[in-house]
Every structure is written in structure tokens, then in C-alpha cells.
Amino acid sequence: MEKRKILVVDDESRMRKLVRDFLTKQGFEVLEAGDGEAALDIFYADKDIVLLILDVMMPKMDGWQVCREIRSHSKVPIIMLTARGDERDELLGFELGVDEYISKPFSPKILVARVEAILRRTSQTDADGVLRAGGVEINKVSHIASIDGEPMELSYKEFELLAYFMENQGIALSREKILNSVWNYDYFGDARTIDTHVKKLRSKMGEKGEYIKTIWGMGYKFEVEG
Incomplete structure (x- = not known):
């Protein structure tokens, strides 16, 4: 069975590694990007990506810009990560079509559970x-x-x-x-x-x-x- 690909986008390498390690243990293949522009390049180059985990605060293009761009072409599930517990951010995320919104710091196990739930939901429909x-x-x-x-x-x-x-x-x-x-x-x-x-x-x-x-x-x- 082919592994499902998830793109993790965060400018902090330690955060990417933490998320990658937990997802890899659950059998996912993880692609990484350190900024928004790189994320779009990878996303458009690989048609097999089933979900994005996207940080809000990033150089070059922030998470909202990346989300808007992807949503204009694709309905792929998106989980947004943010260090701010701002309700306005959360509302903006849902308006842009974000599937889940998780504030840092978070439990990697919870993140993995959210990933699996979203993919289960999309496969059930x-x-x-x-x-x-x-x-x-x-x-x-x-x-x-x-x-x-x-x-x-x-x-x-x-x-x-x-x-x-x-x-x-x-x-x-x-x-x-x-x-x-x-x-x-x-x-x-x-x-x-x-x-x-x-x-x-x-x-x-x-x-x-x-x-x-x-x-x-x-x-x-x-x-x-x-």
C-alpha cells in the first residue's frame, strides 16, 4: 500500500522534525518546506499530497497567502498552526476553508489524531x-x-x-x-x-x-x- 503524502510547512526546522517524526511513525510520507514559496512549489510539483500542515507566521509568504493560493485551485485538507490564540485568526482560517486550526504549543499526538480524522472524513465522503x-x-x-x-x-x-x-x-x-x-x-x-x-x-x-x-x-x- 502506497504511503499517503503530507506536506509540513514551518520555518522552524525543529517543529518540522517533531511533526515529521510523529507522522512517519503512523505510516505517512512527509514532505517539508521552510517557507510559503517553497511550499507552493512542492505542492504544485507533487499531485499526490493528501493534506497540508501549514504554519501561519513564515517568511516570503505567510500561511494565509499560501492557503488562499491553494484554495483557488484545490480542496486538499489544510491544518493551520499558529502561535497566537487569536479568535480572529481562527475565524479567518475557517473563512478561507481551513479544515482544522491548532494553536502552538500543541501535543503531536493530538495533531496526528486530527490528521487521521480529517483523512478518514474525506475518504468516507x-x-x-x-x-x-x-x-x-x-x-x-x-x-x-x-x-x-x-x-x-x-x-x-x-x-x-x-x-x-x-x-x-x-x-x-x-x-x-x-x-x-x-x-x-x-x-x-x-x-x-x-x-x-x-x-x-x-x-x-x-x-x-x-x-x-x-x-x-x-x-x-x-x-x-x-
């Missing part, structure tokens, strides 16, 4: 925009959800919530993150609205409602056993 996991199927184009072939009657937000869970299988999601992603940043409701929707969603999923695990004191995680 076929060309028709269908997500499948453990007998649950969601068609994001036709907005139809089913369990073992039987359609479910879901509200718009229940559908969006289930799709978000399935796209992030195995990742513990805080209530705030779910609110921001499913209800968007301009939603200022109480986080308990998540609990209400999850309760309704679980009941409509029957036995498969057990796929939505409660992470006490934090939020939820969608996980299919076996």
Missing part, C-alpha cells in the same frame, strides 16, 4: 457527498439520513449535527466547538441546546444512538464500535 458509518448513512447533497436503509425523520439541525459527528468520528468535541461549527459563530444560545438536540437525535437513531458518546464535563464523541 464519496463523490456524491455520502457519509457512511456503522449502518448510518447521510447524503449531504439530497439531505437524507438513513439507518440500515430506513430513512430517518430529522430536523435541519439534527441532520447537520449528525453529519458533523460523522465527519469527526473518534474526536472528542466540546459543546462550544459543536455550537461554533453547527450553529455558526453568530449563535449565542446556551450550550445546553446541544444536549437537547443530542437527546432527540439519539432517540431517533434507536440502538445506533449509542454511537454518540457523552464526554462528561466536555461534550460528545461519535464512535462506532468494532
Whole structure:
């Protein structure tokens, strides 16, 4: 089986090595660039790159410029790294189509988990925009959800919530993150609205409602056993 290629872009060689070592242990092939211009050269020269890990603060071209350029040509998943915990940066990242946003310092194990989750998500969604996991199927184009072939009657937000869970299988999601992603940043409701929707969603999923695990004191995680 051919190794999947990931491009790591950071002007700090120690950071690149740290990320490379952890990704290599997980079976990925890692390409490296020390600035934005070099990153674009490598990206356009190698059509097999499946994901980019991109630092924001870099010489020649910063991460945002690189992201804009790549997004004008490709939907390849992008994880942004930044030393600043600035919400404006995070919002800009999502507006540019960034798939994940991680602030430094971070745990390399968490980064690897995010990489694997994003690649699992993109591989689970076929060309028709269908997500499948453990007998649950969601068609994001036709907005139809089913369990073992039987359609479910879901509200718009229940559908969006289930799709978000399935796209992030195995990742513990805080209530705030779910609110921001499913209800968007301009939603200022109480986080308990998540609990209400999850309760309704679980009941409509029957036995498969057990796929939505409660992470006490934090939020939820969608996980299919076996």
C-alpha cells in the first residue's frame, strides 16, 4: 500500500522534525518546506499530497497567502498552526476553508489524531457527498439520513449535527466547538441546546444512538464500535 503524502510547512526546522517524526511513525510520507514559496512549489510539483500542515507566521509568504493560493485551485485538507490564540485568526482560517486550526504549543499526538480524522472524513465522503458509518448513512447533497436503509425523520439541525459527528468520528468535541461549527459563530444560545438536540437525535437513531458518546464535563464523541 502506497504511503499517503503530507506536506509540513514551518520555518522552524525543529517543529518540522517533531511533526515529521510523529507522522512517519503512523505510516505517512512527509514532505517539508521552510517557507510559503517553497511550499507552493512542492505542492504544485507533487499531485499526490493528501493534506497540508501549514504554519501561519513564515517568511516570503505567510500561511494565509499560501492557503488562499491553494484554495483557488484545490480542496486538499489544510491544518493551520499558529502561535497566537487569536479568535480572529481562527475565524479567518475557517473563512478561507481551513479544515482544522491548532494553536502552538500543541501535543503531536493530538495533531496526528486530527490528521487521521480529517483523512478518514474525506475518504468516507464519496463523490456524491455520502457519509457512511456503522449502518448510518447521510447524503449531504439530497439531505437524507438513513439507518440500515430506513430513512430517518430529522430536523435541519439534527441532520447537520449528525453529519458533523460523522465527519469527526473518534474526536472528542466540546459543546462550544459543536455550537461554533453547527450553529455558526453568530449563535449565542446556551450550550445546553446541544444536549437537547443530542437527546432527540439519539432517540431517533434507536440502538445506533449509542454511537454518540457523552464526554462528561466536555461534550460528545461519535464512535462506532468494532
